[in-house]
Structures are given as C-alpha cells and as structure tokens.
Amino acid sequence: xxxxxxxxxxxxxxxxxxxxxxxxxxxxxxxxxxxxxxxxxxxxxxxxxxxxxxxxxxxxxxxxxxxxxxxxxxxxxxxxxxxxxxxxxxxxxxxxxxxxxxxxxxxxxxxxxxxxxxxxxxxxxxxxxxxxxxxxxxxxxxxxxxxxxxxxxxxxxxxxxxxxxxxxxxxxxxxxxxxxxxxxxxxxxxxxxxxxxxxxxxxxxxxxxxxxxxxxxxxxxxxxxxxxxxxxxxxxxxxxxxxxxxxxxxxxxxxxxxxxxxxxxxxxxxxxxxxxxxxxxxxxxxxxxxxxxxxxxxxxxxxxxxx
Ligand code: ATP
Numbered sequence: 001x002x003x004x005x006x007x008x009x010x011x012x013x014x015x016x017x018x019x020x021x022x023x024x025x026x027x028x029x030x031x032x033x034x035x036x037x038x039x040x041x042x043x044x045x046x047x048x049x050x051x052x053x054x055x056x057x058x059x060x061x062x063x064x065x066x067x068x069x070x071x072x073x074x075x076x077x078x079x080x081x082x083x084x085x086x087x088x089x090x091x092x093x094x095x096x097x098x099x100x101x102x103x104x105x106x107x108x109x110x111x112x113x114x115x116x117x118x119x120x121x122x123x124x125x126x127x128x129x130x131x132x133x134x135x136x137x138x139x140x141x142x143x144x145x146x147x148x149x150x151x152x153x154x155x156x157x158x159x160x161x162x163x164x165x166x167x168x169x170x171x172x173x174x175x176x177x178x179x180x181x182x183x184x185x186x187x188x189x190x191x192x193x194x195x196x197x198x199x200x201x202x203x204x205x206x207x208x209x210x211x212x213x214x215x216x217x218x219x220x221x222x223x224x225x226x227x228x229x230x231x232x233x234x235x236x237x238x239x240x241x242x243x244x245x246x247x248x249x250x251x252x253x254x255x256x257x258x259x260x261x262x263x264x265x266x267x268x269x270x271x272x273x274x275x276x277x278x279x280x281x282x283x284x285x286x287x288x289x290x291x292x293x294x295x296x297x298x299x300x301x302x303x304x305x306x307x
Contacts, residue, residue, distance in 0.1 A: 003081070004269035005049050006132035006163065007262070008059040008122070008149050009042020010114040010140030011075075011085070012093040013067035014294070019098045022106050031098065036067075038074035039294050040093060040114065041138040041170065044255050048262030048284065048298045050079040054269065057132065059084035059125050060141075061113040067092035068113070074295060084128045089116040093140075117141045119148035130157035134269040136166040136261060139173050150182045166265040168257065169196065177219060184221035185234075185274060187261050193225055208233050212240050222274055226260055228253070231282045234275050241275060245282040246307050248290050255294030260285035262298075283307050 018032035038047075046058040058080050062068035064087050071092065075082045093112040099105055122129070122145055129135060129152055137146050146167070153162035168187045169175055172195040180186065188196065193211040197203035202214040208225050212235035215223045225233040231245035263284035267277035287299035287307055 001133050002055065002131040003057045003128075004054045004133055005046075005056045005262075005266050006059060006084070006128055006135045007042050007046040007049070007056065007265075008117075008135060008141070008145075009045065009138045010040035010093060010111075011038070011043040011058070011060045011062050011068075011071045012040035012095050012109070012114070012140075013037070013070060014039035014095045014097055016097045016099060019100055022098055022100055036070065037293060037295065038071050039095060039255075040071075041140050041168070041258050043071055043075065044258035044294050044298075045136055045138070045262035045265070046075060046080045047078040047295045048255075048259040048288075049266040050075075051298050052263060052266060052284065052301050052304070054262075054266035055081075056266070057081040057084050057128055059086075059117075059122070059128055061086040061089060061117040061121065063090055063092035063113045064088045065092055067094065078295070084125050086113075086117070086121060089113055111140070114141050117145050119145055121145070122148040122152060126152065126157070129153060129163060130160070132163045132269070134166060134265045135163040136168075136265040138168045138170055138261075140171065143173060143176075143179075147176060147179055150179050154178075154182055164268060166261065166268065168192075168261050170257070172196070181219040181221075183223075185224045185236075185264075186215060186220040186222070187224045187226065187264065188215065189226045189228075189257055209240050209242075224264065224274075224278060226257060226285070228256075232260070232278050232285075234278045236274050243275065243278045243282050246286045248286045248307070250289040252292040252297065253289045254292075255297060256285045256288045258294065259288035259298050280304070
C-alpha cells in the first residue's frame with residue numbers, strides 16, 4: 001500500500017468576517033477585514049493526518065480558480081499527495097462565515113465543485129483506492145459518490161480486500177443500509193448521533209453509551225461517539241469504553257472533529273486497534289482546540305506527545 005489513508009471529501013475556501021452582530025433580512029452591517037482559510041471536512045482531515053506523518057492522499061474536486069490553488073497549496077504543504085484532486089467543472093466550494101463577538105457563527109456554504117465529485121470520478125480513481133489501507137468519508141460530497149466509494153472498497157481489487165471505511169456522517173443525512181454496514185467505525189458527535197437515532201426513543205436519551213449501543217445495532221462494524229472535552233466513546237461490539245480527553249484550555253474548537261477523525265483513520269491504517277487509535281485521536285483533537293483556526297490548529301506528532 002502506498003497510502004495509510006485516502007480521504008474522499010470536500011475542499012472549501014472558508015471566507016471569515018467578524019461582525020458586532022449578524023445582519024437581519026435586508027440589512028447590511030460592516031465587519032472586519034476578510035480572512036480566507038483552506039477548509040472543508042475532507043481537506044481538513046487530510047491535512048490533519050499528513051501533519052502527523054501519515055502517508056495521505058485526497059480525492060476531491062476544486063475549481064480552476066484562486067481558491068482551488070489555495071487548497072492545492074495547503075494540501076501539498078502539509079504533505080498530502082494531491083494526485084487525486086480534480087480541477088474544474090464548477091467554482092471551488094466556499095463557506096461564507098460571519099462570527100459575532102460571542103463566537104457564534106452563521107455559515108452559508110456554496111458546494112461548487114464538491115457537488116460535482118461524481119461516482120464516475122471514484123471509478124476513475126480506483127488505483128488510489130486500491131493503494132490505501134483506510135478510506136475516510138464525510139457527507140459534504142454527493143451521497144451517491146460516498147456510496148460508490150463504499151461499494152468499491154467492499155468489492156476489493158483483484159482479489160485483494162479494499163480499504164477499511166471510516167465515515168463521519170456530517171452534515172447529517174439519512175444513511176443507506178449498505179453504507180452504514182461498511183463503517184468501521186462510524187464516527188459521530190452528539191448532534192449526529194441524535195439525528196441518526198431521531199426515529200427511536202434512545203435519540204432523546206442523555207446517555208451517550210445508549211447512543212453508541214443503539215447505533216451499533218443499526219449495522220456499522222464499530223461506532224465512535226465524540227464528546228468534546230469529555231473525550232470519546234468506543235463501541236466495537238465486545239464492549240463500550242469511554243476514552244477521556246486530556247484537559248486543555250480550549251481556545252477554538254473549529255476543526256477538532258476533523259483533526260480527531262483524520263488522526264483516528266491514520267492510526268487504523270497503520271494497524272492500531274480501535275481503542276488504541278481513539279486514545280491517540282483524543283489527544284490530537286485536544287491539541288487542535290488549544291489554537292485558533294481549523295487547519296492552522298492541527299498538531300504535529302511532537303506537539304501531541306508534549307500534551
Ligand atoms: P467540531 O465540530 O468542533 O469540529 P465535533 O463536534 O465534531 O467538533 P467534538 O466531540 O466536539 O467533535 O470534538 C472532537 C474531539 O476533539 C473530542 O473527542 C476531543 O478529543 C477533542 N476535544 C474537543 N473539544 C475539546 C475540549 N474542550 N477539551 C479537550 N478535548 C476536546
């Protein structure tokens with residue numbers, strides 16, 4: 001295998017403006033200078049893993065524009081192989097983010113090129129999938145594209161098994177049974193767990209262990225529930241264990257979930273068992289909340305060790 005991890009997902013430019021208060025309908029407010037950052041869950045996870053030393057590739061689509069070049073540059077600087085990043089077809093995805101003084105965000109996403117990453121693109125990238133030990137997915141690209149990755153991973157390549165599938169179902173959407181069944185693990189935060197369980201009484205329970213067990217009964221091979229400062233729950237069918245997060249002073253939690261999942265997927269790719277991989281990933285998530293920004297906050301292995 002050439003890659004510990006292939007991330008298939010989104011790449012966005014985050015356009016951030018600080019405001020005193022968010023505008024109402026028909027209103028204009030003045031804000032801070034514009035800050036432009038590389039983002040998107042797929043791009044974030046790939047950078048998080050590569051910064052830790054993972055052999056990482058990204059399959060994504062960006063526009064033939066300055067934001068697309070910003071994303072390609074940030075991936076390359078982190079050490080991600082960008083051979084799978086397709087260019088053109090629509091403008092690069094953009095997130096327009098206003099942040100008020102309390103830190104609350106209002107976000108409008110233009111999916112742009114992310115919505116044009118097709119099942120056909122996945123089939124054309126079969127060699128990348130075949131070269132990866134783990135593939136990590138989120139839902140900022142079309143669900144049919146995610147489903148094609150799952151299908152290809154399950155079918156394997158020339159008699160060799162395909163990559164292990166890690167999925168963070170964000171933004172939330174109902175998941176097809178075959179996609180759910182492939183997840184090893186399904187990685188959810190509290191909001192995503194409650195969404196997936198909203199058709200059952202357990203969805204309104206306040207016990208994350210109950211969510212983890214209920215989610216596991218829906219078909220995934222394993223489940224990880226992230227719990228912010230509390231750490232993460234791991235359910236692998238044998239047992240459900242809480243892995244606490246190191247105590248840190250949180251500065252900005254943006255991207256913590258992506259740092260966690262990128263790190264987790266990498267450690268699984270190099271052979272850690274799930275609880276061991278989660279014990280590493282909570283440290284990466286914790287390190288990421290000690291600094292501002294998303295990709296800018298992702299730690300190196302040395303910084304994780306120093307926690
Ligand atoms: P986000 O949407 O902010 O990127 P998320 O809601 O997807 O994150 P969280 O559960 O908030 O996911 O965070 C993921 C991981 O990051 C946690 O499991 C934990 O390891 C770490 N983490 C997040 N917040 C904190 C915190 N305040 N202190 C320590 N660790 C944290």
